[in-house]
Amino acid sequence: MWSMAAPNNSxxxxxxxxKKPASRNAAAFGAIRTLRALLVGTIIVPLLLxxxxxxxxxxxxxxxxxxxxxxxxxxxxxxxxxxxDTHVLVAARIDDLLSGLTDAQLLAQEKTLHExxxxxxxxxPQVAAAWVIDANGRExxxxxxxPVDRNLDWSGREDFRAxxxxxxxxxxxxxxxLSLGGDSQPYxxxxxxRHAPDGGFRGIIVVAVSGAYVASFYxxxxxxxxxxxxxxLQEDGGRLxxxxxxxxxxxxxxxxxxLTAAIxxxxxxxxxxxxxxxxxxxxxxxxxxxxxxxxxxxxxxxxASIVSEWLETMAxxxxxxxxxxxxxxxxxxxxxxxxxxEQLALAEARDAIAERAAIEAQLHQAQKMEAVxxxxxxxxxxxxxxxxxxxxxxxxxxxxxxxxxxxxxxFMTSALSGxxxxxxxxxxxxxxxxxxxxxxxxxxxxxxxxxxxxLAWHSLGDQIATTSRLSDELWPVFVDPNQLETALLNLAxxxxxxxxxxxxxxxxxxxxxxxxxxxxxxxNIGPGDYVAIxxxxxxxGMPQEVRDKAFDPFFTTKEAGxxxxxxxxxxxxxxxxxxxxxxxxxxxxRGTTVMLYLxxxxxAMERRDARSATGTRGKVHGKARDPVGGPADRxxxxxxxxx
Numbered sequence: 022m023w024s025m026a027a028p029n030n031s032x033x034x035x036x037x038x039x040k041k042p043a044s045r046n047a048a049a050f051g052a053i054r055t056l057r058a059l060l061v062g063t064i065i066v067p068l069l070l071x072x073x074x075x076x077x078x079x080x081x082x083x084x085x086x087x088x089x090x091x092x093x094x095x096x097x098x099x100x101x102x103x104x105x106d107t108h109v110l111v112a113a114r115i116d117d118l119l120s121g122l123t124d125a126q127l128l129a130q131e132k133t134l135h136e137x138x139x140x141x142x143x144x145x146p147q148v149a150a151a152w153v154i155d156a157n158g159r160e161x162x163x164x165x166x167x168p169v170d171r172n173l174d175w176s177g178r179e180d181f182r183a184x185x186x187x188x189x190x191x192x193x194x195x196x197x198x199l200s201l202g203g204d205s206q207p208y209x210x211x212x213x214x215r216h217a218p219d220g221g222f223r224g225i226i227v228v229a230v231s232g233a234y235v236a237s238f239y240x241x242x243x244x245x246x247x248x249x250x251x252x253x254l255q256e257d258g259g260r261l262x263x264x265x266x267x268x269x270x271x272x273x274x275x276x277x278x279x280l281t282a283a284i285x286x287x288x289x290x291x292x293x294x295x296x297x298x299x300x301x302x303x304x305x306x307x308x309x310x311x312x313x314x315x316x317x318x319x320x321x322x323x324x325a326s327i328v329s330e331w332l333e334t335m336a337x338x339x340x341x342x343x344x345x346x347x348x349x350x351x352x353x354x355x356x357x358x359x360x361x362x363e364q365l366a367l368a369e370a371r372d373a374i375a376e377r378a379a380i381e382a383q384l385h386q387a388q389k390m391e392a393v394x395x396x397x398x399x400x401x402x403x404x405x406x407x408x409x410x411x412x413x414x415x416x417x418x419x420x421x422x423x424x425x426x427x428x429x430x431x432f433m434t435s436a437l438s439g440x441x442x443x444x445x446x447x448x449x450x451x452x453x454x455x456x457x458x459x460x461x462x463x464x465x466x467x468x469x470x471x472x473x474x475x476l477a478w479h480s481l482g483d484q485i486a487t488t489s490r491l492s493d494e495l496w497p498v499f500v501d502p503n504q505l506e507t508a509l510l511n512l513a514x515x516x517x518x519x520x521x522x523x524x525x526x527x528x529x530x531x532x533x534x535x536x537x538x539x540x541x542x543x544x545n546i547g548p549g550d551y552v553a554i555x556x557x558x559x560x561x562g563m564p565q566e567v568r569d570k571a572f573d574p575f576f577t578t579k580e581a582g583x584x585x586x587x588x589x590x591x592x593x594x595x596x597x598x599x600x601x602x603x604x605x606x607x608x609x610x611r612g613t614t615v616m617l618y619l620x621x622x623x624x625a626m627e628r629r630d631a632r633s634a635t636g637t638r639g640k641v642h643g644k645a646r647d648p649v650g651g652p653a654d655r656x657x658x659x660x661x662x663x664x
Contacts, residue, residue, distance in 0.1 A: 055357070055364070059353055059357055060350070060353060060354060060357070063346070063349055063350040063353045063354075064350060067342065067346035067349070071338075071339075071342065074338065075335055078331060078334055078335060078338070079298065079299065079328075079331050082327055082330055082331040082334065083298075083305070083327060086305055086322055086327050086330075087292045087305060087307065090292060090305060090306070090307035090320050090321070090322060091290075091292055091307045093242060093243075093307070093320050094290075094307040094308060094309045094318060094319065094320045095309060096242060097239070097242060097251060097309075097318045097320060098309045098310075098311055098312075098318050100238055101235075101253060101311060101316070101318050102311050102312055102313065102314070104147050104230060104234075104235065105193065105211055105230075105311065105313075105314055105316070106313075107145060107147055107148065108147075108148060108211035108228040108230060109191055109211055109213070109228075111141060111142060111145065111148055111151060111228050112151070112191075112211060112212070112213035112226045112227075112228045113213065114141055115138055115141060115151060115153065115226050115228075116213060116215060116226055118134070118137060118138070118141070119134070119153065119215070119226075124155050124161060127153070127161045127162055128161060131161070131162050131167065131168060131169070132167060132168075134162045135162055135163065135164065135166075135167045138151055138162065138163075138164040139164045139165070141164070142164055142228075146231060146234050147230065147231050147234045147235070148228060148229070148230070148231060149229040149230060149231040149232070149234075150163070150164055150165045150228075150229040151163070151164040151165075151226070151227065151228045151229070152164065152165075152166075152169070152226075152227055153215075153224065153225075153226050153227075154175045154181065154224045154225050154226075154227065155223070155224040156221075156222055156223050156224045157176065158174050158175045158176025158177070158178075158181060159171055159173070159174065159175070160173055160175060161224070178194070179192075179194045180192040180194045180210065180212035180225060180227070181212075181225055184212060184213075184214040184222070184225050185222050187214075187220065187222070189214060190213065190214055191211060191212065191213055191214075191314075192211075192212045193209060193210070193211055193212075193255065193261065193314060193315070193316055194209060194210055194212065194255075194261075195209045195255075195259065195260065195261040195262065209229075209230050209253070209261040209262055210227050210228060210229045210230065211227075211228045211230065212225045212226065212227045212228075213225065213226045213228075232262070235253075235262065235264070236264055236265070239251045239264035239265075240264065240265070242320075243264070243265075243320070246326075247265075248322055248323050248325075248326035249320065249321065249322050250263065250264065250265070250320070250321050251263070251264045251318070251319065251320045251321075252264075252277070252280070252318070252319045252320075252321075253316060253317070253318055254277070254280060254284070254316065254317045254318075254319065255315065255316060255317075256284065256310075256315035256316070256317070257284075258277065258280065258281035258284055258285075260277070261316065279293060279295050279306060280293075280306065280308060280317070280319055283306075283308060284308075284317055289309065289310040290307075290308065290309040290310065291307070291308060292305065292306070292307045292308075293305075293306050293308070294306065294324075296324050298324075299328060300324060300328070301323075301324060301325035301328060302324065302325075303323075303324040304321045304322060304323050304324060305321065305322050305323075305324065305327065306319055306320070306321040306322075307319065307320050307321075308320075401447045404443070404447055405444070405447045408440055408443050408444060408447065411440060412437065412440040412444075415433060415436050415437055415440065416437075418433065419433040419437075460501050460502075460503070461499050461500055461501050461599065462499065462500075462501075462502065463497045463498070463499055463622050463624060464497060464498055464499070464500055464502050464505060464622075465495065465497055466495060466498060466505070466530055466552055466554060466619075467491045467492075467495050467530060469502055469505055469506060469509070470489065470491060470509065470528055470530070471489075471491070473506060473509065473510070484520075484522070484523030484524075485516075485517060485520055485523055485524055485525070485526055486524075486525045486526070487525075487526045487527075487528070488525060488526070488527045488528070489527075489528045489529075490527070490528070490529040490530070491528075491529075491530050492529075492530050492531045492532060494532075495530055495531075495532060495552060496532050496550065496552050496621040496622070497552075497621070497622045497624075498552050498599070498619040498620065498621065498622050499599065499620075499622040499624075500595075500599045500619060501595075501599075504595045505595070507591070507595075508591065508592040508595045508596070508617070509528075509554070509556070511588040511589070511591060511592055512556040512588075512592060512615055513526065513556065514588070515588055515589070516556060516557075516558035516560060516613075519558055519560025519561050519562075519612075519613065520558055520559060520560040520561075521560075524558055524559035524560055524612075525558065525559050526556070526557070526558050527555070527556075527557045527558070528554075528555070528556055529553075529554070529555040529557070530552065530553065530554055530555075531552075531553050531555075532550070532551075532552060532553075532621075533550075533551050533552075533553050533618075534549070534550050534551075535547070535548050535549055535550075535551060536548060546602045546604070546618055547602075549620060549621070550620070550621035551601070551618040551619060551620060551621060552618075552619050552620075552621060553616060553617070553618055554616070554617040554619070555614055555615070555616050555617075556614070556615045556617075557612065557613070557614035557615075558612050558613060558614075559612045560612050560613060561609065561610065561612075562607045562608050562609045562610055562611050562612050562613055563605070563607040563608075563609065563613055564609050568605050568607055571589050571605055572589055572590055572593040572603070573590065576590075589603075589615075592615075592617070596617050596618070596619065599619060599620070600619075600620045601617060601618050601619040601620060602618045603615065603616070603617055603618075604616040604618070
């Protein structure tokens with residue numbers, strides 16, 4: 022049950038004194054906690070900065086390595102293109118040299134052609150050899166061998182079979198041969214298709230690329246480091262050459278899956294990688310397609326070399342950062358040790374100032390409310406005494422007047438009506454001042470609302486529709502029924518004023534139980550059983566600054582002369598007097614809902630004939646309710662104007 026207690030200022034000061042050790046202990050604990058936090062910070066922050074800096078440094082090393090590989094592969098692409106262009110040009114010159122000669126004439130002039138072809142490739146270190154093969158796969162002439170071995174069958178070569186297709190003119194393929202010293206030397210060739218006069222296949226011209234020349238180029242490009250490797254690949258992923266090479270006998274090598282997948286995507290250039298960051302496994306590969314050939318060049322670097330380079334960089338940073346971090350930690354410990362006593366002293370001073378300020382604020386608020394209450398009560402009593410004299414004299418005057426004079430009778434009736442309204446204002450003032458006598462009793466809220474329906478709700482005007490949702494089996498409450506009616510009427514009239522252009526007024530009741538968890542989330546209401554009354558409208562709503570002052574006495578947003586500012590103050594005073602709580606839910610343009618939470622009454626209902634003679638309660642089933650937010654299924658949020 023919600024309760025409110027006035028501040029107790031009658032103590033002898035021992036309570037305040039007893040709180041001082043607790044404040045000092047709290048201050049000491051706060052200082053120790055700060056010391057520990059700063060000490061931990063001097064350890065964690067450098068580690069965190071080191072981790073972030075290390076990651077950024079690794080990223081910088083990684084991107085620098087990728088950029089260097091991209092530059093190197095661009096150089097490799099340009100040089101390899103020039104090498105292949107040279108071989109294609111040599112093959113074209115040989116084709117021009119043999120133009121118009123039949124195979125028989127070529128065999129007859131083999132020695133002369135052998136010498137002339139040898140002259141063609143002399144002075145070209147990138148060209149290792151050149152020879153001509155007829156349409157049957159037999160060698161006709163060679164730049165390096167004389168005479169050629171006509172028994173060798175070259176028809177099974179990949180380039181020989183491929184160039185039989187008239188749509189192809191050149192073909193690049195990989196080969197491996199034994200040198201004079203018995204070593205297995207890798208090389209690749211550029212082959213050109215020979216056309217017969219009728220366009221048919223006449224054989225091929227083969228120009229071999231010098232493996233030593235290409236190897237020397239890539240060795241100079243890679244700096245002779247084992248961390249790097251270069252590859253020349255066909256468009257299907259087959260490897261033409263790899264540098265540095267191997268002198269071991271030829272062994273079938275599987276395709277490079279990483280490069281094969283990249284080439285399959287038809288991308289002409291890029292940088293790809295495998296393996297995990299910060300690990301020694303995997304590699305970083307830059308690749309690029311030659312401009313005029315179905316050939317790719319690729320240069321790769323091991324991740325282990327990138328990590329090693331990064332660790333060398335981090336070692337330099339650590340040599341500077343670690344001593345600095347240790348020094349910072351020691352200085353922090355020393356400085357915090359010296360400031361501990363100062364923090365304790367400052368904490369004691371702050372506690373004393375805060376305690377004094379809180380006591381002064383409570384005293385000021387209590388004096389203000391007491392002064393307002395005394396003033397209101399005094400004015401109300403004096404006004405009520407004067408009003409009694411006025412109303413009594415009007416009654417005497419009315420008894421002496423001729424009742425047949427309708428005009429005078431109307432004046433008397435208006436005067437008495439004004440006295441009655443003034444009497445109601447006096448009651449409201451006394452209720453605000455908490456000096457009006459109360460008559461609490463067990464009350465069925467649904468009966469009170471039903472009894473008021475014929476007069477209060479329907480007197481709001483034709484433009485306002487009223488909807489009642491009264492829960493069955495509603496718990497009783499222990500309040501003054503007259504004050505409850507007055508509070509509900511005040512809320513209804515405020516809702517009417519907020520809906521100047523018409524709208525809907527919704528009255529709802531429901532039982533609700535407030536759990537401890539809800540109290541933590543909504544400290545405005547205590548745990549327990551409550552009967553909730555919701556008065557909602559579709560009016561103009563309230564902004565935050567108006568909601569904060571809605572329950573303040575004499576605060577109103579109405580024009581001068583149209584409101585006293587006591588309506589919601591009286592409602593709030595009535596609810597809190599009986600242990601309840603009043604909550605406003607409102608947004609500008611969305612209306613307002615005022616929730617009244619009254620504690621459940623545990624006891625037998627005492628029905629009074631005077632209270633239950635008129636009207637019967639309607640059978641309308643209630644809705645489930647959020648104990649703070651209002652009915653779960655209301656039509657509108659509502660908007661009650663502040664009187």
